[in-house]
Each structure stands twice: as C-alpha cells, then as structure tokens.
Amino acid sequence: MLKNLDPLLSADVLHALSAMGHGDELVICDANFPADSVARATVTGKLLRLDGVDAARAIRAVLSVMPLDTFVDDPALRMEVVGEPDTVPAVQREAQAEVNRAEGRDLPFASIERFAFYERARRAYCVIATGEQRGYGCFMFKKGVLLAPDAPQGNRT
Template structure:
C-alpha cells in the first residue's frame, strides 16, 4: 500500500498512467468491449484490468492521480448509444458526475459513434477493462498536465 494512492490502482496501471504524456489517451471499457483485439493496436499493446469494479469507480481511481486536458473539448468522451445518440445511460451519468467532481467543472461528456470510438481507442496509450456490466460503459480520457506549483519537491 502507498499513502495517498487509491489501493485499487495496480502497479501495471500506475506505470501506464505515469508513462503517458500530455494529450495521450486512456480508454476505460465495459466487459463487452473487444479489449484484446483493440488493445493490440495501442502503445501498451495489451489490456489492463480493473475487474469487479464499475466504470465510475475506475474513473474516480484514475482521476485521483491523472489530470485531464480540459483545454480541449474532447478531454472526456463516451460511446454513443446506437440508434439513440442523445440518450445518456445511467453508467455515463455516473462517470460524468465523477468527472465534474474531479475537474470542478460542469462540462458534459462528449460522445462519439460506436465505430468511431473503436478507431479512437486503437490510437490510445492503453485500454483498461473494467468490471462494468452495463452497456455503453466505455470512455476515453485525455491526459493533461500538472502545473509546476503542483509538483512535489523534496
């Protein structure tokens, strides 16, 4: 255990989050997402796992250590519901609430069509498969920066 770090963040995921740079993306996906076939195209190359945890719990854990690039419109993206692009399922409402709390913002999640989401996921740094069982529990987060005054100096 480490002080100040969510115990659910495993060493492999922490390593990936640390290695990501400004503008890199990480994709959180539900249990139905084709994580292995999509992850082979990512920088990391294989999926990371946070099984038995909901998308909102995983988002909260990741955002406890990773800043978002809130200078761009698409810093947090969800997969659109097929045939109902204006619909916002409960899983997306929960993750949006986590985002708003982490960022202190009222900005809504952007949404992209299902196959566009798959293509964007292939260009990500890593795929994180959650234990989310509900449909459309798929999100892309773009990493931001940490200001000089936020860096811990010994």
C-alpha cells in the same frame, strides 16, 4: 501499500498513467467492449484490468491521479448509444458525476459514435477493462499536464 493512492490502482495501471504524456488518450471500457483485441493495437500493446468494479469506480480511481487536458474542448468522451446519440444511460450519468467531481466543475462528456470510438481506441495509449456489465460503459480520456505553481499556464487553444 502507498499513501494517498487509490488502492484500486495496480502497479501496471500506475505505470501506464505515469508514462503517458500530455495529449495521450486512455480508454476505460465495460465488459462487453472488445478490450483485448483493441488493446493489442495501442501504445502499450496489452490490456490493463480493473476487474470487479464498475466504470464509475474505475474512473474515480484513474482521475484521482491523472489530470484531464485543459487545452482541448473535449478531454472526456463517451460512446454513443447506437441509433440514439442523445441518450445518456445511467452508467454514463454515474461516470459524468465522477468526472465532475474530479475536475471540481461540470465537464460534460462529448459523444462519439460506436465504431468511431473503436477506431480511436486502437490509437490510444492504453485500454483499461472494468467489470462493468452495463452496456455503453465505455469512455476515453485525454491526459493533461500538471504545472508548477509559478510556471506559465499558457493559453488554451
């Protein structure tokens, strides 16, 4: 056991999160997503799992240790509902609440079309599969940086 770490985060997931660099992306996906085949094309080349939890709970765990990128407009993406890009299902609203909580502010998801999501996911650092059974519980996050308090913060581009 480790102090102040979400017990949901396994050693494999923590290793991947720690190894990721600024701008690397990770996918948190539902049980319907082709996670294993997509994960084989990622940087890690293997699927990571957080079985038995829904997407929102997995997002809470991951964002408890991973900063989101503040240098891009859309560090959090959600998969669009096919044919209804403006529809935001309950699973995505729950995930949105976790992102806002982790960031301490409203940070709306940008949306990405389903097949574009699959293609971009193949270029991600890693894929984390959850036990989420509802459709469209698929999300992508871009890792940010943690700077020392006295370090220059830089301009957001």
